[in-house]
Amino acid sequence: MKSNIEDVFIQPLKKVVNERGHLMEVQKYDDPIFPGFGQTYITSTLPGAIKAWYRHHKQVDQIAIIKGELLLVLYDTRENSSSFKQLQEIKMNEKDPVLVQIPTGIWHGFKAVGVESAYLVHLNSKAFSFADADEDRLPYNDPFIPYTWPI
Secondary structure, eight states: OOOSSTTOEEEEOOEEEETTEEEEOOOOTTSTTOOOOSEEEEEEEOTTOEEEEEEOSSOOEEEEEEESEEEEEEEEOOTTSTTTTOEEEEEEESSSOEEEEEOTTEEEEEEEESSSOEEEEEEESSOOOSTTOOOEEOOTTOTTSOOOOOO
C-alpha cells in the first residue's frame, strides 16, 4: 500500500485463519522495513477517543491494529521532505490489518472509530525513557496542524 507522505510505509499484514481462530504476523527482524527493536506495547483507545498529536526525533513508530477500527492521521512538517505540509488519513481495521511505519519528524495521532475500543500493538525502534522523552506533543485540536477530527 502506498503512502503519500515520504518515508511512511504501510505494509498489509497476513492473517492465517482456521476453525480455532487466527494468527497474524506483524514483523520479523528480516523484514525490509524493520527499523530495529526498542520496545513493544499494546494500547486500547475507547470509542470516539482521540490520542493526538505526537512527534519523535530519534524513534521510529510502528503501529498495527489488532482489534477494532482506527483513523490514523499523519502530518509532515519536515522542511526537506517532498511531502512537506501534507496530511494523510489511514483507516485501519482488524479485517484488513496493516503495519504503519512512521518516521521521525512526522506528527501523528489517532481516533478510535466504531462502537468498540481499538487495540493497537506499537513496535518502537527505541525504548521510552521518562528521563529523556523523545517526544513532542500538541493537543488534538491545536491549530498548528490543519486537521479537524471527524465527529
